[in-house]
Amino acid sequence: MPDxxxxxxxxxxxxxxQRRVILKVLGEADDHPSVEDVYDRAKGLDxxxxxATVYRTLSLLDELDLVVRHEFQEGYSRYEVNADHHHHLVDxxxxxxxxxxxxxxxxxxxxxxxxxxxDLIDHRLELYGKKTKKKK
Amino acid sequence: MPDxxxxxxxxxxxxxxQRRVILKVLGEADDHPSVEDVYDRAKGLDxxxxxATVYRTLSLLDELDLVVRHEFQEGYSRYEVNADHHHHLVDxxxxxxxxxxxxxxxxxxxxxxxxxxxDLIDHRLELYGKKTKKKK
DNA sequence: GTAGCTGCAAACTCTTTGCAACTCT
DNA sequence: AGAGTTGCAAAGAGTTTGCAGCTAC
Numbered sequence: 001m002p003d004x005x006x007x008x009x010x011x012x013x014x015x016x017x018q019r020r021v022i023l024k025v026l027g028e029a030d031d032h033p034s035v036e037d038v039y040d041r042a043k044g045l046d047x048x049x050x051x052a053t054v055y056r057t058l059s060l061l062d063e064l065d066l067v068v069r070h071e072f073q074e075g076y077s078r079y080e081v082n083a084d085h086h087h088h089l090v091d092x093x094x095x096x097x098x099x100x101x102x103x104x105x106x107x108x109x110x111x112x113x114x115x116x117x118x119d120l121i122d123h124r125l126e127l128y129g130k131k132t133k134k135k136k
Numbered sequence: 137m138p139d140x141x142x143x144x145x146x147x148x149x150x151x152x153x154q155r156r157v158i159l160k161v162l163g164e165a166d167d168h169p170s171v172e173d174v175y176d177r178a179k180g181l182d183x184x185x186x187x188a189t190v191y192r193t194l195s196l197l198d199e200l201d202l203v204v205r206h207e208f209q210e211g212y213s214r215y216e217v218n219a220d221h222h223h224h225l226v227d228x229x230x231x232x233x234x235x236x237x238x239x240x241x242x243x244x245x246x247x248x249x250x251x252x253x254x255d256l257i258d259h260r261l262e263l264y265g266k267k268t269k270k271k272k
Numbered sequence: 273g274t275a276g277c278t279g280c281a282a283a284c285t286c287t288t289t290g291c292a293a294c295t296c297t
Numbered sequence: 298a299g300a301g302t303t304g305c306a307a308a309g310a311g312t313t314t315g316c317a318g319c320t321a322c
Contacts, residue, residue: 118265
């Protein structure tokens with residue numbers, strides 16, 4: 001698959017220094033960074049970058065589907081790159097996000113929507129849990 | 137089941153005129169009103185009520201689990217009373233919210249969390265769809 | 273009487289935007 | 298050259314909060 005920069009330029013975006021930095025940060029992220037996270041990491045590479053640019057760039061990338069915006073129950077957005085289809089389990093004790101996939105679940109969702117008379121366009125499933133404590 | 141007012145007083149809340157109005161509005165709501173919605177309906181009964189009170193009251197009710205707060209992908213909260221356990225399908229064309237339950241889904245969620253080593257504390261499932269168009 | 277509640281306005285958080293300067297192509 | 302992009306600061310939306318006065322108990 002072509003890299004992020006290439007996909008941006010072929011979508012007609014100009015490749016500025018700031019965008020290169022933000023794309024680098026995103027390309028290296030293996031977590032689900034908030035705008036603030038992306039901003040902080042980007043500033044490490046180019047301290048002149050502004051948070052408005054980070055917001056604008058992430059919005060663009062979201063529109064181009066190069067990035068997926070999530071809103072967990074935290075009051076702000078987090079972004080994810082290269083998101084193959086999956087869902088999230090949020091660890092309530094650490095805030096860590098665990099990804100999972102489940103075939104059965106996919107089928108069930110489509111079926112539920114269909115039974116209600118709808119075509120499924122989008123969906124959101126998040127689990128919130130705590131690590132199972134083993135008995136001593 | 138005892139009514140909302142009763143449940144509030146027995147939780148130690150003072151029963152003020154404003155709260156009575158807000159509880160009446162909530163008791164009569166069979167939809168998923170936003171804070172603004174509750175505020176507007178409450179003003180119809182007592183025009184002196186302030187939106188700060190609505191926010192404060194809804195927060196209290198949420199803490200007492202007398203109400204469930206939802207954040208669909210709209211940028212604000214909606215509330216729901218007497219929520220027996222169910223999920224939502226949001227009609228992307230009309231904004232209408234359809235409720236559904238599904239036993240199979242419940243079991244599957246618990247199983248997924250367990251397989252990942254977690255106890256499921258909370259979860260969120262929303263489907264977003266459009267009405268299936270029948271062929272002519 | 274007093275702890276709790278209220279309205280008001282100011283403050284806060286996250287996000288978007290107008291504008292003048294700048295920069296890819 | 299010119300459209301697109303940027304930083305800055307101001308503005309927006311939704312929500313919370315400090316405070317002085319009021320009210321249920």
